Amino acid sequence: MRPFKFTTVSDISSATNSVAGKPNARFLAGGTNLLDLMKEDVERPEELIDITRLNLTQIKPLTDGANEIGISIGALGKNTDAANHPLIRQHYPLLAQAILAGASGQIRNMATNGGNLLQRTRCPYFYDVAMPCNKREPGEQPGCGAREGINRMHAIFGWSEKCVAVHPSDMAVALAALDAVIKVRSASGPERIIALADFHRLPEDRPEIDTNLRPGELITAIELPKNRFAEKSYYLKVRDRSSYAFALISVAAALELDGNRIVQARIALGGVAHKPWRALKAEQLLVGQEATEANFKRAAEAEMADAKPLEHNAFKVELGKRSMVRALQVALTGNRS
Amino acid sequence: MQEKNKVTGTPVSRIDGILKVTGKAAYATDYPVKNIAYAVLFKSTIAAGTIRSLDTGPAEKSPGVLAVITHKNAPKLKIDGGIRGGALLQSPKIEFHGQHIGLVVAETYEQARHAARLVKVEYIKSEPRVDFEKLSKEAVLPKDKEKADAKRGDAKAALQNAEFKVEAVYGTPIEHHHPLEPHSTIAEWQGENVVLYNSSQIVNGAQMAAAATLNIKPENVRIVSPYIGGGFGSKGGQWANLVLTAVAAKVVNRPVKLALTRQQMVNSVGLRQKNHQKVSLAATKDGKLTALAHETTTHCAIENEFVEPCGDCSKIMYEVPNSLITYRVVPMNLILPTYTRGPGKSTGSFALESAMDELAYQLKMDPIEFRLKNEPTRDPSNGKPWSSRTTVQCLQEGAKAFGWEKRKAEPRQNQQGNFLIGYGVACGTYPAHQRPSSARVSLNRKGNAITARVELAAADLGTGTHTILAQTAADALGLPLNQITVKLGDSDLPPAAGAVGSVGASSYANAVHDACVKLTDELIAKSGKQFFVRPTAAQLMVSENVADYQTRVDAKPPANADQYSSHSFNANFAEVRVDIATGMVRVTRFLAVTGAGKILNPKTARSQIIGGNVWGIGMALTEESVVDPRWGNFVTRSFGDYHVPANLDIGAMEAIFIREDDRASNALGVKGIGEVGIVGVAAAVANAVFNATGKRVRELPITPDKLL
């Protein structure tokens, strides 16, 4: 690992001040992604600001004075604590399921909620400094190793010639379905609120930029609005082994019903794009319809019609359809077997 | 399996278990050697060509750096001294991606790793040979005489005329051993002598290879390797990292530690090669095999050859008048393949036993019945009698224990909710050999308290070798288990076979047993008395008032061992549950029934078998090392990408041993269980997947996409 400076901070303003104007400084949260990348020489920060002592770990209800209107999840809380929190288990079981579908128990004990959103792609060419990767070496534009390489794990939506990577987070997929917003602070300027849908970006011509977070910004919390999905939601993750593997496809599905008629539907896909992929087309087709397998199928097919698979991942189109139908079925019936 | 009053055959826990779980067992790099420096290897980023220039200046100037060693300044080594896979820094030539091209030695590990990245390398590239799919068309006959075409009768003609036949190609990918303990070494020179603390499956082999390569005498090299954190074949032959540590220590004139990273493991210490196996089977209408052809195409390194014997199971498993076993190889710019658990048999049985399942289905015959119909009475490859063969019992007892009668003959007939359930069976075998090994046994008496010390340069891969040898000695000497100390893994001890090829248990246990018997004989002779009942060594120490006594044997396999064909056999039963929508497969139940001679310790034996089974399930469902066919690099470089099965992938595991008394194979009748546990497993799972879904997957691993 390259030598770096290490600073510990204990409040938000010293955190944001310590990185202001320093493009080569990084916050260190759980370190489960950043340190791995530093050991592999992919990330080369000159300074690490340890933010684990910031008082940003709570999970608490949000109110507008009188009524509960949602929940706030501290950016530095651990993934394990979020997944097991009674408020989340009760009101946002989809989020708990998604978190628990990711990584391993040990990693979730270290990983923070903010860090999870900012984890970088698992594209093997990105991880191997001997390989060409536009995301890792933006200035030199060496090319994308995966575009015509081993791209079985890569994107079928929204990719560019510059980069075909997918975002690896499970948690973010559930957050996308649940209309989360991200609260951020910086040294200059007021608090900023970014909708999760706008938080991660597509690679386009700048694959080195994963998100719309600006340099120096600190995530303080993730907020979820109140919803009526708790009864009927499900996170399905399809992967090459039963646990501790990234998604081939994942689906966060949530339904609000009136009788058997769909009032609202939320579907987000993981493992298909550079960001959690909201299946807006499918959602729109479902609203107002009966919750039936045939309608689920029609919606899934419509969504997947726009997919553009690469050489080795055409299977994701069919798998994506089937997984959406299955996830919606389980959300509807609660029957996983 | 247990004899009266004997500790052998009882399920005692590992005698080194407490040491291991409390972290007190010192593995190679745990030795508290003083004044140590750290070495980190750096590797080529092309697969074929030559190094044009190397700029080591910035690395040399980096803080803490003691030396940068490359082909330009490395001491001269003997490249054919027995180190596998080359990469000894003797020339600028690059033969595979990730070949070692140098190492940095520094005061700390971090300094060394950082400096290694500062070395600038320019290459003259040539076109690498790395695309197996393309190159397999130009495969050639191997140099190895054992891999020459083996024909009996005329398989091709018999196939042509057959009414029932299967001809299919089965593919298995590159796999890596990935023991949890990466290969690691400490080298410490004392004058002309070097001590190498190093994880070695063949202690004396490592000593010989290191000495020859370093151009010094074997007696100047000592290998210390008491505990091994897994090896699976990758620590059998020794690789460049062992001698390069010694070279580094010499250059900086200090002890040096070198441990590979997980990412470096993919191109430093061998691999299981990718195979295309074409299996053709023909049978009569009533299920008698008439022809078996097993034609393997595989790859080897550019300069050196290693070919997994994929046709071995096909040679001996079934009675068949016409047989053809062939091998073809393609030299490629990849690291040399090597022995990998159940070499050839685990991959070969996938092809053979899948084809048997396919043909049974075609014949509308139960796959167990089909196998029983073709059971050979002698080894069909050489006509020798079996020392013993348990395939029939394994199949029959297994079928009973597993509830085989619940299996539906037709696929897709057992659906439960979102899942299809299937059952599969497959057989396996692995040769049983005893190899020459020496052992020393020493007794010491203090009053009536007698302790024994058993010593040999054997290797314990973590499988329980210390324990079974203590059990063997306890019974042979008449002492309680806790009075026995076992010392292994040091080349200063009497030389022993390697823990490879499933020869460890039989070679070591027979040697230790012989040494104990000899020691008792000598004490009896020394006493000058006649005994009606043979006393134990422990009794003699007391009655003859002996304080210390020691003896040593050089044990050899029985003289007539090669009159017999000696193998362990098994039958594997898998139940799988396949998610209809997503294609995800779970092995919900697995049973291995094994006949492996005398089982010295049912607990460690069960662990060995289910350990092999788990890897076999990994082979079937998850494990694959992927090479980029353009550049020859591995894209699966961590446990995040190389999927060994996780806990959740493994359902209920059961191991049953068939009782056997096979004294024809060796005096104790111990046949070895290290490898047989993985043989036949992948086929059992693939056959169960077919039974569940009606899909025959012939290309491992069976990932969800292959079942859509």
Ligand SMILES: Cc1cc2nc3c(=O)[nH]c(=O)nc-3n(C[C@H](O)[C@H](O)[C@H](O)COP(=O)(O)OP(=O)(O)OC[C@H]3O[C@@H](n4cnc5c(N)ncnc54)[C@H](O)[C@@H]3O)c2cc1C
């Ligand atoms: C083997 C393995 C398997 C995994 N499998 C999965 C999986 O299946 N699914 C899944 O979703 N994840 C998986 N993960 C990823 C894991 O979830 C992430 O590594 C983890 O969530 C990152 O959190 P962290 O706190 O450790 O982040 P860090 O590594 O500390 O930081 C990551 C990045 O976020 C930045 N950062 C952190 N906190 C803040 C903040 N508050 N404000 C601004 N910037 C911040 C850091 O500067 C850094 O750039 C896996 C990880 C490993 C190692």
Ligand code: SF4
């Ligand atoms: S897909 Fe993106 S991350 Fe992967 S190699 Fe291409 S540019 Fe790099």
